[in-house]
Amino acid sequence: IFTEEDTYGLYSNLLFKYFLAEGVVCGHHLFVASAEEHPDNILKELPAPLLDDSCRNELGEETTAVKSEDLEDSMKIAWRYQNLPKMEASPTTSTKFGHYYDVSKTMSPELFQPIKWHSFYLPEELSLQSKMKTCNMNGAYTRLLQSIQKIIYQEGFDGSDPQKKQKNILRIGIQSLGSMLWGDDICSSDAPEDIHSLTKFLYVLRGLLRKSLSACIITVPSHLIQNKAIMERVTNLSDIVVGLESFIGSERETNPLYKDYHGLVHVHQIPRLNSLICDVSDTKDLAFRLKRKLFTIERLHLPPDLSDTVSQASKQDLAESAKLLSSGCGAMAIGKKHLDF
Amino acid sequence: QGKFTLLRDTRTDGSFLVHHFLSFYLRAGCKVCFVALLQSFSHYNTVAQKLGLSLTAAKERGQLVFLEGLKSCLDLFFGEQEEQSGPPSPLQFISESASNLKALFDFVRTSLTPADSDSWKGLVLLVDDLSVLLSLGATPVAVLDFIHYCRVTVCSQLKGNIVLLVHSNEDSEDEENELVGNSLCHDSDLILWVEGLATGFCKDVHGQIKIIRRMSLELTAEPDHIQIYQYKIQDRNVTFFARGLSAAVL
Numbered sequence: 001i002f003t004e005e006d007t008y009g010l011y012s013n014l015l016f017k018y019f020l021a022e023g024v025v026c027g028h029h030l031f032v033a034s035a036e037e038h039p040d041n042i043l044k045e046l047p048a049p050l051l052d053d054s055c056r057n058e059l060g061e062e063t064t065a066v067k068s069e070d071l072e073d074s075m076k077i078a079w080r081y082q083n084l085p086k087m088e089a090s091p092t093t094s095t096k097f098g099h100y101y102d103v104s105k106t107m108s109p110e111l112f113q114p115i116k117w118h119s120f121y122l123p124e125e126l127s128l129q130s131k132m133k134t135c136n137m138n139g140a141y142t143r144l145l146q147s148i149q150k151i152i153y154q155e156g157f158d159g160s161d162p163q164k165k166q167k168n169i170l171r172i173g174i175q176s177l178g179s180m181l182w183g184d185d186i187c188s189s190d191a192p193e194d195i196h197s198l199t200k201f202l203y204v205l206r207g208l209l210r211k212s213l214s215a216c217i218i219t220v221p222s223h224l225i226q227n228k229a230i231m232e233r234v235t236n237l238s239d240i241v242v243g244l245e246s247f248i249g250s251e252r253e254t255n256p257l258y259k260d261y262h263g264l265v266h267v268h269q270i271p272r273l274n275s276l277i278c279d280v281s282d283t284k285d286l287a288f289r290l291k292r293k294l295f296t297i298e299r300l301h302l303p304p305d306l307s308d309t310v311s312q313a314s315k316q317d318l319a320e321s322a323k324l325l326s327s328g329c330g331a332m333a334i335g336k337k338h339l340d341f
Numbered sequence: 342q343g344k345f346t347l348l349r350d351t352r353t354d355g356s357f358l359v360h361h362f363l364s365f366y367l368r369a370g371c372k373v374c375f376v377a378l379l380q381s382f383s384h385y386n387t388v389a390q391k392l393g394l395s396l397t398a399a400k401e402r403g404q405l406v407f408l409e410g411l412k413s414c415l416d417l418f419f420g421e422q423e424e425q426s427g428p429p430s431p432l433q434f435i436s437e438s439a440s441n442l443k444a445l446f447d448f449v450r451t452s453l454t455p456a457d458s459d460s461w462k463g464l465v466l467l468v469d470d471l472s473v474l475l476s477l478g479a480t481p482v483a484v485l486d487f488i489h490y491c492r493v494t495v496c497s498q499l500k501g502n503i504v505l506l507v508h509s510n511e512d513s514e515d516e517e518n519e520l521v522g523n524s525l526c527h528d529s530d531l532i533l534w535v536e537g538l539a540t541g542f543c544k545d546v547h548g549q550i551k552i553i554r555r556m557s558l559e560l561t562a563e564p565d566h567i568q569i570y571q572y573k574i575q576d577r578n579v580t581f582f583a584r585g586l587s588a589a590v591l
Binding site for chain 2: 145146149196199200202203204206207208210211227228229232233236237
């Protein structure tokens with residue numbers, strides 16, 4: 001099971017690193033927590049930013065929008081499922097937001113030097129004593145929350161120190177939450193001992209984030225979690241939920257419709273913060289691909305069908321046909337001859 | 342008076358109804374006890390300001406009693422080890438193994454019991470949203486008991502109204518949540534069921550709302566009266582229209 005996770009974890013790790021890399025480039029503080037890989041190693045492998053404007057045409061935007069500079073206490077919890085790889089934003093928007101990264105190079109240490117960062121590596125933390133009351137929560141989660149809260153308080157992200165002249169943002173990244181390495185058995189059994197640990201953790205984390213200037217990205221191996229009710233509750237408690245579905249090892253890999261892409265992006269939830277409505281984009285069908293240097297997310301674009309049946313591949317049909325594709329239905333406006341009605 | 346309204350959403354977000362009821366009752370001059378479990382105070386305040394109301398002012402004049410669940414939970418979790426001298430936290434059930442929502446009920450009861458100097462036109466309990474209680478460790482039975490106690494106190498004794506939001510899903514695997522939702526449906530006077538469109542995402546029609554008036558609960562034993570509209574949410578407003586008659590189509 002773990003070997004499989006590594007393979008799929010490729011892409012979600014990439015997205016995780018993008019989030020942190022953006023933090024470095026913007027001068028934010030970082031907090032990295034992991035139970036599997038030491039945060040030092042994670043931070044050594046951040047992609048190098050591309051600061052050259054001429055590359056703009058080919059690059060996309062960061063998918064996690066952190067506009068927290070303007071708001072007093074805005075927080076987002078961005079969820080990524082580890083099923084799929086990550087992608088960069090679509091190239092359809094012309095405004096430049098965030099930075100672009102070159103996946104083939106790692107970030108130079110000089111860029112990283114001035115950044116203040118904190119790490120939480122579970123195997124090291126477990127050996128220390130903790131005096132905190134647990135509220136019936138998993139011990140690892142409790143320690144992580146304690147650690148995050150300490151940093152927020154000490155560094156003044158919650159506005160508790162009015163003398164602090166410059167406000168900064170804390171970017172928190174938590175990897176593979178809910179997996180067995182965090183001491184939670186929701187990934188390994190049908191009837192876990194404590195199904196509320198993860199959701200309680202999320203609720204307290206949400207409270208912490210709402211109270212301070214921080215943003216958090218969490219990756220979760222949701223394909224391993226047997227009890228789907230937990231995933232529903234988790235979705236409910238998060239602001240943004242993005243699922244990545246990679247084609248590796250699935251039947252879609254050989255499907256000619258998907259030959260240009262490495263996987264699909266499912267946006268399950270977008271935040272509706274401080275407003276009645278949310279910013280809903282025009283299309284809901286996104287796919288991603290990992291080229292040699294770039295990781296891009298684009299609207300799902302079906303290649304033209306060059307067979308003898310008459311067919312059209314247009315962007316208008318996209319949403320309709322992609323929906324049909326994903327629901328497994330054969331009827332399609334495109335009329336591929338190998339699909340039955 | 343004494344009405345129990347259930348807000349239910351499926352495949353979409355029904356929180357715009359919560360904002361509506363909040364501003365509606367505040368404008369009508371009622372005292373509101375708002376148990377806000379999912380979002381922070383500033384979120385509700387910002388939206389209320391767009392709708393022309395200030396929650397801060399309402400709180401100051403005592404019209405609004407706001408329980409910010411996220412903040413209470415933090416205080417509980419990171420609070421001091423010694424026993425506080427004040428009243429127990431309303432969300433105490435999170436740290437206790439016994440899933441008992443009595444502290445939360447006491448909070449509601451204390452907030453809505455009228456003092457002699459009060460002259461409010463009515464009393465309202467508003468909860469956003471109930472499904473969070475299950476995520477935090479409460480059993481469905483405890484949640485239903487809590488609602489029952491609230492109903493007896495608020496609706497019957499104090500002649501106030503209750504409005505709650507629960508989430509539900511057609512293929513939901515979350516049986517506890519479905520149990521609570523269905524059970525409350527049976528007891529509600531009015532159900533506002535917000536659903537995403539069955540045909541999928543649409544830019545101009547955000548969803549459909551089913552308004553069910555439970556006439557079958559009354560002594561006249563008529564069937565439930567059901568109305569269905571579709572809606573589109575805008576920045577400061579929600580427009581409702583009959584099915585298929587969206588402005589984009591006409």
